[in-house]
Amino acid sequence: MHQVIVKLNMPEIRTAQPVLSIKDLRTYFHTADGIARAVDGVDYHVYPGETLGVVGESGCGKSVSALSILRLIAIPPGEIVSGKIQFENQNLLDLPMSKMREIRGNRISMIFQEPMSSLNPVFTIGYQLSKVFTLHQKLTQKEANQKSIEILAACEISSPERIMKTYPHELSGGMRQRAMISMALGCNPDVLIADEPTTALDVTIQAQIMDLILRLKDNFGMAMILITHDLGIVAKSAQRVVVMYAGEKVEETGVDRLFEKPSHPYTIALMKSLPVLGRKEKYLEEIKGVVPAPYREIAGCKFADRCSEMTTACHEKRPQLKEIETGHLVACIHR
Amino acid sequence: MLKFILRRLTWLIFVILGLCVITFILSRVVPGDPAELYLGPRPKPEQVEIVRTQLGLDKPQYIQFFYYLRDLSQGNLGESLRTHRPVVTGISDHLPATLELMFTAIVMALSLGIPIGVISAKKENTLIDHINRFFSVAGTSLPSFWLAMIFQIIFFRWLGIFPIGGRIDTIVGLLNPVEKMTGFIIPDALITGNWPALKDAAWHLILPSMTLAVYPTGVIARMTRSTMLEVLREDYITTARSLGISETEILFVQGLRNALVPTLTTAGLCFAFMLVGTFYIELIFFWPGIGKYVINAILLNDYPVIMGVTLLMAIFYVVVNLIVDILIAIVDPRIRLES
């Protein structure tokens, strides 16, 4: 049981080359309390047309890894210490910023968690949206406005002409997120990075927005890196999943396999803490202990102190990722 | 938007009324009998009585206040005790010079202060930032009269670049008289193509307006910097970057527009400083503006002039702040919603 389950009507998803891959990425932050190793040697990649889920608790480094791809990390105090980010035969980390800006919003786009604070409050939606077109596609303002209206309609916004003239604070959360999606998708990027796209929205529209994103992704033929702490969303939307803990990748596999046979103790504990329809239990199992502070230097496995299978050997060396089955990687010495 | 303006205008009228009350009270606090002061030294008692009735000083205070308001609405601010010329005439004679000075200074302050603040915020904690911050604080700590004198000695006495003062060189002014079109020398000279006068007047304008601009530049730079620092940490800046927008545009368009509201508000408050600072600068640089008019009045205890100028300056200040309020409502759409 190993293959990526193809959930969509797309032929040839699994081509040989990933469209975007990060290799041994290390992003650190210099703080008053020490160096926070937010991302500490992480690899993952995404193939054209596929959705890669990146899951983990708050603070595990998933968002930082995404921001590092587009080099949006604030350079002091942050620093992308080492690693490679391969996209179209280039290492994004080596590119001059001018070339990076050509890629942002154009070939690789990002949508963020908080639609209210992620839109500039003093400019109309139309101004912010048409910028994407005038900037990357060199259109005139009139042409850009036209395309903006088209993409707003594609994002299921009714009366897009009116919305062009409104300000972010005049819209509901769902509408704002649709506006942000339009901005990200306007130039038909190859990769979409979605950082907790529905977390800040009302429960009632979370599903709507997620469906919209998936549909647009198929229509545009994009790859997507979906960052979330919500395993439910991952189950519905992703083909492959990467599990992160304290800045490291601890497990990677196809989504069905992850739910059927989770391997890493952290993943298993995560699954156990989810409520499941039909299962009768009085208490949800919590994972005892807390995530270690990012500036603490820890020898060995970072999850060891909270792990039910811990042994002394766990504290000696950081566990390497092992392929226990084709396409299923785990970082645990006990597997 | 219109409702917003109307609301502010009604508030404006109320405030002006309050200003009139305060100035009225002040002018009644003056020691000495206004009638005697009006007549000058050693007045005869009968004359004093006549004048007292003339000025309405025998009536109760609230009636006097009513007369005061009536006079104001007719544009009558009383007469100078010294020259017996109407105060309004004195003010309108001296106002253009002051306005030219203040306008130039505020333009300088905004065009220098805002970019300094933005760049300082972008390069936080670097050497440039520290230098800017120090000069900004220093700028707001300088006594304007002292700075004026120091500038005078540096630029006139030692370097010989700028003239010691005055608005235009007497000889140049006589040889190239400027036709009065707007009442302001520089625009008039420009319109009528009077180049010698234009050059000379501009040259005279630089040093005083530079001196007047120091304080507002400092305040504006500080305010812009601290607001920009907060703005640059906002999520929408990250979004703008993620879309590939250039850093310059992010700083000066996406970011600055958000920082403009506190900056403009501060610039409006700065105006208070400038209104008074101009008195001192006009004094030191022999600039024939309101400052000269009112300082002479202060030295001679010419109360109608002092009160008249105070009231007018206060009204001017309130109007300027109203304009600032309208401007920021244009800049930031969220403000229009707030009651």
Add this chain to the structure above:
Amino acid sequence: MEKVAKKQNQEGRARELFRSMSLILNNPLTTFGLLVILALFIIAIFAPFLAPFPDQGQGHSNLDERLEPPTVKHPMGTDNLGRDILSRIFFGARISLKAAVVVVLILMSIGVPLGLIAGYFGGKIDEVIMRFADMILAFPSLLLAIAIVASLGPSLLNALIAIAISWWPWYTRLMRSQVISVKEMQFVESARAIGASRWRIMFRQILPNCLSPIIVQATIDMGYVILAIASLGFLGLGTQPPAADWGVMVSDGREYFMKQWWISTFSGGAIFLTVLAFNLTGDGIREALDPKIRWRFQKN
């Protein structure tokens, strides 16, 4: 149990205070400001002992040594009546600092309680107080002060009164906006929920949390008052001669300025240095007390 809580509270506060102080002193400019202020207070208090020519400092003329340039004997030169400028500046510090302390105390004692009441009770009381405050603040403050002194007659006392009258509403406005934002916070809700009386809430919960911007403003205003007194003095509207007011000294030196530059330069420089010190210190305190800015410091 309450004793333990109280002790923990005090320890926590002490730690916070210590942390704030070390942040303040971390900034070299703020430290510079504090040192200058300290020096000024020492000079002001001990002027009769520190000044080389104390009687000249207080106004006695010395016509033999008129208008002498800076020398070893008179490091800042002498003025038009032969008085040692350095000593005059020392005595001027007395006037300036006394004025600053007195006025700022008055500003706070009027402005802060009114702001607290206006912010806490809201409604009509708030409206009345704030309308009154807005009316005064509609005037440029120094202009109003000039008008008041011109009406009352020039003297140091009238100058102090004038500045106090023209500026106290700023504190009311500041305090009120702080109170309004603190009022809505959770811990006030909880205090109310457990039945604390209004006055207790006002003084124990709200007031302490509103004080930091007031302290910052008061520090900066010490400088503002000194500048205002000097500006009034320059126009002859404040301290009267022969008192050694810095502003008056600058004005006195004006007619001699091109040749005998030292009279106005040093006295004006004293004003500048003093105001700068208070501004720098006020800024430093603001950065140390403002949690947002502190977080920025700590991240680096």
